[in-house]
Structures are given as structure tokens and as C-alpha cells.
Amino acid sequence: MVFGLKLPTIMNITGIMEEMDQYMHYVGGPAGAIALTGVAAASAFYLVSRPSSEKPLVDLMCQSRQLPGAELIRVSKFYKDSKEGKFVSYLYEDTRTLYDCFRRGSKESNDGPCLGWREKPTTPYQWLHYNEALLRAKNFGSGLVALGLIPGANTFLGIYSQNCPEWIIAEHGAYSYSMAIVPLYDTLGPDSCAYIIKQTEINVVVCEDDAKCNMLLDKAPMCLRKLIVIKETRPATNQRARNRGVEIIRFSDVEYMGAQKDNDEQPPRGEDLCTVCYTSGTTGNPKGVMLTHENVVASLCAVILQMGEHRPKSSDVLMSFLPLAHMLERCCENAMLMVGGSIGYFKGDIRNLSEDMKALKPTMVPAVPRLLNRIYDKVHAEIANSFVKKLLFNMALKAKESEIKRGVIRNNSFWDKVVFRKVQEGMGGQVRLMLVGSAPLAGNVLTFIRCAMGCLVMEGYGQTECTAPISLTVQGDHVPEHVGPPVACCCIKLVDVPEMEYYAHAGQGEVCVKGKNVFKGYYKDPEHTALTIDEQGWHHTGDVGMWLPNGTLKIIDRKKHIFKLSQGEYIIPEKIENIYSRSQYVNQVFVHGESLKSCIIAVVVPDVDVIKCWASENNIQGTFSVLCAHPEVKKLIMDDMLSWGKQASLKSFEQVKDIYLHPDPFSVQNGLLTPTFKSKRPEIRSYFKPQIEDMYAKLT
Template sequence: MDQYLDYIGGPAGALALTGVAAASAFYLASRPTPQKPLVELHCQSSLLPGPEMIRVSKFYKDSKDGKFITSLDKDTRTLYDSFRKGAKESNNGPCLGWRDSPNKPYQWLHYNEALLRAKNFGSGLVALGLSPSPSTFIGIYSQNCPEWILTEQGAYCYSMVIVPLYDTLGPDACAYIIKQAEIHVVICEDDTKCNLLLDKAPRCLRKLITIKETRPATNQRAKNRGVEMLRFEDVEKLGAAKDNPEVPPKVTDLCTVCYTSGTTGNPKGVMLSHENVVAAVCAVILQLGDHRPRSDDIMMSFLPLAHMLERCCENGVYLLGGAVGFFSGDIKRLSEDMKALRPTVMPAVPRLLNRIYDKVMTEISGSFIKRVLFNMAMSAKESEIRRGIIRNNSFWDKLVFRKVQEGMGGRLRLMVVGSAPLAGNVLTFIRCALGALVVEGYGQTECVAPITLTVQGDHVPEHVGPPVACCGVKLVDVPEMEYYAVNGQGEVCVKGTNVFQGYYKEDEKTSETIDSDGWHHTGDVGMWLPNGTLKIIDRKKHIFKLSQGEYIVPEKIETIYIRSQYVQQVFVCGESLKAINIFLLQSCIVAVVVPDVDVIKSWACENRIPGTLSVLCAHPEVKQLIMDDMISWGKEAGLKSFEQVKDIYLHPDPFSVQNGLLTPTLKSKRPQLKAYFKPQIEDMYSKLT
């Protein structure tokens, strides 16, 4: 990723002086044509009649009657069907791409060969004794690669269900999932992942099918635990020899149980049917209009396939006959992979885009000429975007943004951003620099992924667009937080063909999330903007997501830190839009701490540090003492690295009902605390950057 550092070329001073004139002449000679928005930008969603104030998509004509899209074609309603549809659309074009080493070009598996290998692999699973039915769950623990998709499609050939595992779950959670879902077979990437599973393998795990070679010691270890080790290619050969007849899934059958990492307790298995996923994919395709993926598109796959954002994007590309190339597995080489693959379509997350933005800002900060040219380029491109012009061949693209575009392969035309909030200035920069359509979505695993999506032509950032065509959205009162639907604010609730079937073996938790009328309560608080788009403004249960996608429960962390003898009150805050350091793919949390006045004054006296509590709060030794003790308590309680604060601000005055920072029941008013301490929070993040 270091290749992103040198984004802005070093033009000579003379070129800077003539840049404006040259840009004007070039613009007049190659004046672009604006693209007409697919809906009226001042009214992007429809309001259904009735007291619930439900908003629906304008991209699907039946939405106004309270109906939601299930598919684009009547004969393509499962992920089994959609892959075959793509094979026809592509005329057996390239499907799955990879490269064996950094210096080698991408090689491709074409659709028909992918279909055959997937069928053989699925047949091999049946030959190993697995039942071809939606009650058979197949685990997969691997980075993105062709075998991931072959496993998925192979399972669908026999109506089986995919259950992804991933590293951030941890070994305990992986073991929990395997046991709860009664998974007998896991497709495992390599030796390391095999050993992680074997460490705590439940008795139900009987076979590990490995994509890469494993050590004899690992094979012996598996044998000692009663787990059979098989090679992926051998299962394919077995399946080809047996040639078991396919058992395609029904629309209502489960296709996946996607476990969310959760915030407290064990992960929950989100049950999604073929109809759920196909409906969500088709709704997004419908909303993209002419920008939708095509059979000649190539998508870069680097976001985890264990999460539904990536799964949806890939299945959308497959449905329309496009190709997907997988990154090498090393995020540091992503730029090299993109230059080799030259993708046209790409899903992304804020952490990547933040990093690109930060490196560009660092690069131009050392040169007055570069800053001037950059600002001129941004002004010109923003002006075009406001007029509906999306392009990457302007004078400013060639002069200023060329290296940004080349760093991402040079051919990107569509980017879908999700997973966490994205700062408006970063989104605007990415739109200008790439000259591609960049849309931002909001969603949850429980809704497959997409709930809302911004539309082409809407250049205003910091909202997440109107509902997609597979669901309706309403806001519900949250009186304890003073959010009311009548004011256009409240908890976001979703109903439609993308809403999940429930949590696996968790009926009570399902009923807590999906009400008796079929509305899924997201826990996020949103507000409708005047143009019918949604803006997420809060979290009902005060859970927020860091830029790398990890969930934080501040109350849990506060409960641990309050155990410190030095802490009287603590407010943990997460800023999703800022990273600790532009060279780290993570974000962090900080805290405002009110010290215990008696304990701190006693410690200060013993250590001969004079001053009032206000003076002591500004003393670096006092701050270090309190922060070290908080971190120590956090470690003892098992907090993960991203759950530990990276900085604290000491405040001498307690939070109280009188100063508006506590409720009458003495609970923290989180939005008010965040607003009250905004300068101090921003100062902490600026020092961490």
C-alpha cells in the first residue's frame, strides 16, 4: 500500500502558471455530457399513505403498493440460478481470477469450468456422506480465493448451506459456531487455520478439507482428534467420479448462516434465504441503472467474503456475467494487485479510502504548488460532479489525479462504499480523484447488506440515500433519547424481501429484533432529510462501529474502567471517521474521565505534586497514572486491543443532572456528552493522527 504515497505529480512552476488557461482550453475542446439523475434529487423516495410514514424506493414501480422486488427475472430467483444466468450472459467469459505470486499476471477460470468444478466439489461432499439438503451446513474458513466461490456454488448445487468463519471471531467463537450449527465439514485455507480450529475442535467436526498443503504434524494432530484431513482437489476428483445428480435449492431455502461478531456474548447466526440475497442484489442493480455491473466488468475482491457486503457485490457481478479477481491475500500489496488486475468495479470501506485521502494530504502538504494545483483540481471536478458529470479524462485528471487512478488500476468506473460511516470530505475527494460513480450504502447483515443506497447524480455527502427496492423503511419513536418519528427521527426499522429469517436457534433474540408485524428493528437511529434520503445520527443501544468494522459497546468498557480507584466517571467515545494513524488499518476509542478527587489529591500529596483538581487534571503524570490503571483493568477484564482507549481527557467537574450530562436516573446522556466535549475529543484524535 506504500505505493499510494506518491499520488500527486511534481509539475514545474511554469506549468502551474499556465494550468488554468490550458485546463480551460482542454475543457472547451472536450466538453462532457451531464448524466441525468434516475430520480428527482429533491424527492428520492416515496412516502406510503398511513400513520407509519413508511418510505420506499422510486426505482420499483410496485413499491408504491407496498410490494418489494424479489428478482429481476422470474427464472433467476436463487444463487444457483444467478450463477448460471451469468455464465450465459458472459458467453463463458472469465469468471474467477487469481495470481500465484506478486510478479505473475492474473489467470482465469471461465464460467463453464467454474460451474463444472463447483458441481464436482458439491458431488464430492455428497460422496463423503453429507446429505444434499438445506439442513446440511458447510463451514468455510479461508481468505477470498476461487475455492471459496467453488465451495459456495458447490454447496448450492446440492441445496446445502454455507457458514463462513473468520479470524476476528477468535477460536472460542469459531468452536461455538461449529458446535451450534453442528458442522461436520469445514473447508480450511491452510495449515495455520487448520490448527486454530483443531485447538478447540468440537466433537461434531469430522473433516477438514484443505485448499493448501498442510504439514504432516498437523495431519497427525487432526487424526489424534478424530478429524479426517482431505485435499480440496481430491474431493473434486471424488465428486467427478461419483457424478451425483444435482439437487438445486428452492427459493425459500437457506443459502447461508452468517454469524455476526456481536458485541456481547456469543455470535448470532443470521439465517438468510436464497430469496433474501437475490432480492437484495437485484435491488442494488436496479438502483445503479446504467452504471450496474456488465459482462465485461472486472471486480477486485479484497473485503472478506465472510461478510455480506462482499458476498452481495460478488453475486451481483456473477449474475450479470462479470469477472471477479481476488487479491493476493496481503493488504500491503493491494495496490500491486489492482495495477495487475485493472478492475472496473470495486466495493470499498472507509478505512481504505481514509488512508488514500490521508496520504494525498501528506504528499501535498510539503509543496505550495502541489496544494494550489490540488485545490484547483478539486474545485473544477466538484463543479462537474454538481452538474452530473462523472469522468476521469479531464485536464485535471491527467495532471493531478492520474496517480490516484493508476494506483487503483486506472479503470475504475463504479465503487460501492459501506460497512462504516465515511466523512463527507473524504467521499467528495474520492469522487473527484477517481472520476468514477461512488455510491454509499447503509445496511446490516440481518438485511443481507443493503437497506439504503445513494443514487447517481446526488453529490451531497453524509447521508446514505433512499431505501432500495427490496424493502420499506420507517422510523419508530425512541422517547428515552428524545427521538420522535413525527419529527422525522427515530429507530430505523426495515421490512421486505431482504429481511432475515431469524437468528439460528435463538428464537428469543429473533423476537427481540423482528416484531410481530415483520419489522426488523436495527438499533440505529436515523432521520429523514427533506429530499427523502436517510441520515444515521445515533445508536439506540449506544453501540458504534469503528472504521475497520469492529463493534464497540461503550457501556461495557465504562463499567470496567470505573473499577479503577482513580476514576469517578468515564465517558467512552468512538470517532468512526478518524484513524489512529494513516499507516494503520484501524481506528480507536478515547475517553473523558472525571477523576476521584479524594484519591487523586491523596496520590498527588504523596508524590509532592501541588495544585487544585483542575491543575492536577492537566498534569501529565496524573493523566498517565489514570490511563495506565484503566488499561490494566481492561486487560484483566479481557478487553481486546481495539476496545482499549488510546487517549483520555481529564475533566475536573462531574457529569450531573444539573449540567445536562446525566438523565434523572443518573445515566449518561451520550449525545449531549459527545457534543459538550467535542473540542477535547477532536483534540485527542488530532494528536493520535
């Protein structure tokens, strides 16, 4: 017993809080008693589980090194030769390509489990071990050669599938014969997929299922000759393919054919192309980012170097659910393959991700802010209606945050067992490392995740053009809302953006990157390549950053998406959106302005839980759609947005003059977000054209 609470119940946050609610009802004063309960129990538990702090790998007050010279270039402190302007390319002499990485991992793992999956929600994970995975990859690559593909970096293999073991087998099968991979993904749509296949002249695409086959067949270019299917297709689909001159072949048949032919492998070199990864882009056709084996190996080695003792090991298990079509997940999985770790794949339904994690029990999880925001919102919704739950939660958060500030990372404290166990078990209960990227993460959410998960959470900043990471936070740095120092495979400088009043001498400017991770250019697109990579080899990211006093980078703005109002004032909508997003009532916001108008307006997707709670407290009835049309709800949200704008010192012309409330979130599915969850501004503007015109009509 712990102050009247049964120990079996203590592992369940909902159960313990309900019992404490009842207990406080009988003893009277909830605040004092619960505080006494928490302090006494925490003190007792502390004595038997004394935490030890970890020493940071670099001085947290000076996390990067500035090179001599007028350009104010900053480099990593995790690589001793960086002070001489050199970058890490690899960690092991015999591991310089992704082909090498897989073979090293096989030795490190001693033929341990490699690729895992489960057939049904009720079944455990089953595993393909390293030697078998390597053999299947070799056989598949040999089968590609048997189908007529010519070994070499100029031969491209398309992959159009959700994450699964066959994705990796196909990828490394291609690498066994120096071929390059071109990933396709659902949200590109039929037109963009057809554009990519035609531009890269792909003859063969590995396709997951019947639906994806039909999507490709809808607008199949003449160059597409074969679809290799992972799952069975319908006879009607097979006939449709034949009618279009496309042959459908089973994945297993290609492996069998390759095993029979047993073509000699032709491994790639570091400078060989390993992928053309197309960025979705917010406008125009997607652009194909050309990345070499050296680019990817340097990138993942730099991140591993920066992790120190937390680096992945052969005993680690990674949960794969972020799209393999994007470089963040590709780098994470190939890093696991290099160290001999295990990769388990979710079943494909993000709504059941927690069940997959409980079955897999991963130790490493690459994540995106969208997922972590959901966890944060769910926990806060759970405690919203109970004073005691809020009190206990806030005590737990404060205690864990205090430990994090002292360099303590653990998940076995009293607060972990009482308050945060449910969150941890929702991700399998064994996560020790989480990598977060692809979009900015709010400081309060990052701090919550670090406290609740009791593991190292590293936030990175990067781009496809830089093979994912550019900078990464350091173990021991508990301060949120920055993206750490440069990783060891590149250097960073800031360049003046005078039209936005950002200057490098003041520690602000466009983030420019040079190093082993910077791409070779856009495929068959020298014009955009020249606009992005300058004559000195610096990649201009389009993001605006600032150096913090401790040598870490903070992303503060975006160079693009600037427009003028009729009075000549420049508006940077993303800056204003980031400020308005701090409002508890705002889930998503799109700020719009026009050169013929004197003010800006916004489309706002309110936070459904917060708005419903407020409406209930204020006796306002109706569905969420009805609430979005309610004038009092609109006034509440707009007043709070303007208040946040005032706090952030927005000028009067930077504050919105009207808003439209929309009940449905912007999403990848409805075409208003890119696959990396950035706003597709032209599409949003077009989608809400009637509402935008109506708002401006009322303001004139």
C-alpha cells in the same frame, strides 16, 4: 509542451509538481502564475474533451416515496409496485436463487472469464472460465455428498479461508445440492469458531491452509469430522488431526471424487436457507444470521435496479479483497456472477493491494471507509510540504467538484491527467463504479474520492440482518453524509426513542426495516430474534436515523451504548466520538464514562502524520510514542477536540475532561475492533483500565 512542462511528465503528479515548483522559482509569483497556468491549460483541454452530464434516475429533491398512514413508511422510487407496498424479489423469472444466478451468468458471459488469480506478484492474472467454474462447483458438491453430507438446507458446510476461487467453488458446490454455507474468519478467534461449529453441528469445513487447520484443531468440537484443505498441510498437522479423529482431505480430491460419483444436482428453492452468517458482535457470543436465497437475490437485484445504466455488465471486472465471510462482498460477487462478469482475487496481503489492482485493472471495486481514508491521508501527506502542490490540488478538487455537481462523471479531464492520474492508476486506472459500505464515510473523504477517481461512488447503509443493503445513494446526488433512499427490496420507518429525545413525527428515530431482505432470525436463538424482529416483522436495527428533506436517510446516532453519569445525565459516547473525530489531530477516539463519575474522559489515537508534521514545525523531537506523552501535544489535541465539541453544541457534561494519548491504533488484530471495524467497547475499556483509573484519580 504545456507552459514549459513536458507532456510525458504531465501524467505523474509528483513529477509535474516538482517541475512547477522549479518553474515558479524562476518566474517569481507562484500563486498568480500557477493559477494562470492551470486556467489556461484546463480551458484548452476542456475544448477538446467537453463533458456531458448524466440525468439522475429520480428527482434528487424527492428520492423516496412516503406511503399513506401514521407509520410514515418510506419506500423506493426505483420499483413501480413499491407504492402498493410490494418489494422486488428478482429481476428475471428464471433467476430466483444463487444457483440460478451462476447459470444465468454463464450464458450472459458466453463462457467468458469468471474467477481470476495470480500465483506471484510478477505474474499476470490467470482465469477460470464460467463453464469450467460451474463444472468444478458441481463436482465439488457431488464430492461433498460422496463424503456423506446429506443434500438439503439443513446441512451446513463451513468455509474458513481468505478470498480465492475455491471459496466460490465451494459455496456454489454446496448450493448445487441445496446445502447452506457457514463462513468462519480469523478475527473470530478459536473460541468463537469452536462455538459456531458446535452450534451449527458442522461436520465438514473447507480450510485454506495449515495455519487455519491448526487453529480449528486447537478447540475442535466432537462434531467436526473432516477438513477439506485448499493448500497442502504438513505431515505433523495431518497426524495431529488423526489424533483428534479429524480427517484431512485435499480440495482437488473432493472434486475428483465428485466427478467420479456424478451425483444428480438438487437445486435449492428461494425460501431455502443459503447461509448462516455470524456477526462478530461487540459483546457475547456471535449470533448466526439466517439468510435465504430469496433474501440474497432480492438484495442484489434491488441494488442493480438502483444503479441504472451503471449496473454491472458481463464486461466488468471486480476486485475481490473485502472478506467473503461478510455479506457486502458476498452480494457483490454473486451479483457479478449473475451478470456474467469477472472476479479477480487479491493475493492476500492488503499492503500490496495496489499492485494487484494495477495487474487486474478492475472496473468495479467494493470498498470500505478505512481504505478510502488511507488514500485520502496519503495524498494529503504528499502535498503537505509544497505550496504549489496544495494550490494545484485545490484547483483540481474545486474544478472536479463543480463538474460532479452538474452531473458530470469522468476521468479524462485536464485535472485527471495532471493531478489525479496517480490515484486512479493506483486502483488500476479503469474503475467506473465503487460501492462503499460497512461504516460511516466522512463527507470530505467521499467528495475527494469522487473527484479523484472520476467514477460513480455510491455509499450504502446496511446490516448483515438485512443481507447487506438497506439504503443506497443515487447517481447524480453529489451531497455527502447521507446514505440515500431505501433500496427496492425493503421499506423503512423510524420509531420513537424517547429516552434519547428522537421522535418519528419529527423525522427522527430508530431505523426499522421490513422486506424481502430481512433475515429469518438468529440460529437457535429465539430470545435475541424476538428482541430484534417485532410481531409485525419489522427489524429494529439499533441505529438512529433522520429523514432529510429530499427523502434520503442520514444515520445520526446509535441506540445502544448509553450510560448515565452520577448526576443523572445520559451520555451517548458514539455521538461525541463522531464529533471529536472531525479534528485533524484525531485518528481514533474512545469516549468513556461511569455512573459513579460526574464527567467523561477519552482515549485518543492521534493522527501520526499530522502530529509529526506539527511537532517538526514546533521543534519538538522524538518518536511518535514520545510525542504522545508530550504535554504540549496533549494540550493541542484536547483544545482542538473541545473546540469541535463547542461548534457541535455539546453540553458541558458531554465534553471530555481529560484524555490519554495512545500511539497504536485500535484494530481487528489487537482485538479492539470487530471485523467490520466497529469499536469493541468492553474490550477497549478493559485494555485501557489502568489509564482510565489514572485519569479519574487525577480528576477527583
